[in-house]
Amino acid sequence: MFARRIIPCLDVCEGRVVKGVKFVSLKDAGDPVSCAQAYDAQKADELIFLDITASHENRRTMIAVAEKVAATVFIPFTVGGGINTLQDIRDLLKTGCDKVSINTGAIRDPNFILEASKRFGSQCIVVAIDAKREAKNRWGVYTHGGRHPAGLDAVQWAKRAEQLGAGEILLTSMDCDGTEDGYDLELTRRISESVRIPVIASGGAGNLNHLYEAFTAGKADACLAASIFHFGEFTIPETKAFLRSKGIPVRT
C-alpha cells in the first residue's frame, strides 16, 4: 500500500548540522553525512537538508556534503536554501541529490519554477512555502523566516506553483514552527485540497499524534519534523509503529 512519508529535516550551516542532532549512537552529531546515514539506517523515507549558509562562497560546502550523502545513502534527498538560478540546481543535481527546494527564488521570479521544471523535470522541483495566518482562513506567504511578507496568499501561491510545474509543496507554518504544539492542520488541509501535487506538512511537530493529525485532518502526503527526531525523543521506527497502529500506511 502506498505509504505516507516521514522526512527528517537537517539544518546545515557551512557544512555542519546546526540545532544539533543528539543521537546516542552518533560520534559526530554535527556531521551531516553521519546524520543522514543514521536516519537512513532508521528507515526514514526521505531527507531534507536546509542550507542556511549565509555567504555565497560557502555554498560549495553544501555541494560537497550532497556529494558525500549521495555516495552512501540510497533514499531520496532534497537540498534547499538560497537556490536562485538554474546553475544552482544543476550543481546540486549533479551530486546525486534528487530534488531541490526553492523558496525566495520562486517568489522573486515565479518563472524560475517554470524554467527549472522544464529543464530538470517537475519531479525534482519542490516549492517551499512559509505561511503565516493573517485572518481566519487566510494565510500570507512570508520570506526571511517569517519576517517579510511577500504579498501573496498561500493557497493561491500553491496553486500557481503547481501550474508553473512544481512537483511538490513543502508547506511550513510560521505560526506553529518551533512551538511543538502541532502542525497547522487547517492550512495544511486547505493547501493539500487545492493542489493535485503532494504536500509536505512542516512546522510544529511535538509528538507523534501531531503527525497522525497532519495525515488525517491535515490531509498531508508527508510529514517533515526536526527536533522530535534530532533530540532522540522518538526514533523513526517508533514513529512508524505508532502511525501504523492508528491505521496510517507507512513503509517498514
Added chain:
Amino acid sequence: MIAIIDYGMGNLRSVSKALEYLGAPYRFCAQGKDLACAEKVILPGVGAFGDAMKELKIRGFIEPLRELVKKKTKLAGICLGLQLFFEKSEEAPGVQGLGLFKGKVQAFRSKNVKVPHMGWNDLRIRKKHPLLEGIVTGDYFYFVHSYYAKPASAAFNLAMCKYGRETFPAVVGNDHMFAAQFHPEKSQDAGLRILKNFIGW
C-alpha cells in the same frame, strides 16, 4: 562494463553512485555509437517521454539500441526508461517509443490520489526473474511518476503496484530486458539488491 545512456536529461548521478557503491564499473554514453562494446546497458530517465525520444534520436541511440536488443545484450530501463520501452505514450501523442514491448503508456486516471505518484509503495511479485532474486511481495520501492505502462499482454509483467484504484506493472521484463517504474537506486537495500542482481545478470 555497464553503459549508462546519457541523453542529456535528468539526473544520472544517482544511478552511477549506486553502481560505484556496489563496485561495478560503468561509463556514461552520450552517443549511440559508444554503445557498441557495452556488455550491459542502463536506460535511466526522468523528464518527459517526447523530449527523451527526441534526444535519443538526435544522439543516434535508436538503431544501436535495437541491435543490442537483437543480440540479447542485457538492458535495464528505470522510471521513464521503462515507459520508453513501449510503443507510445499519452504524454506525447504521435511520438513513437522504442517499441521493445507492445503496449502504451497512460496517465493516472484516479481523481482521488495525488499525481505524481511520489513516494514508497510495495510490489506484488507475479513472476520469477533473476533481477528479482531476494525481492518478495510487500517490499517497498521509491516511485516518482505521473504515467504508467499498459502492456498489450500481461506476459512480461513481473511485479505489479497499486496506486489509488489503478494497478500497473512496476516491473516488466524477459530473458534479456528488465525495466522498473520505480527507482532502485533510491530504494535502499531492496533497490540495491536489484542493481546487484543486474550487475551479476
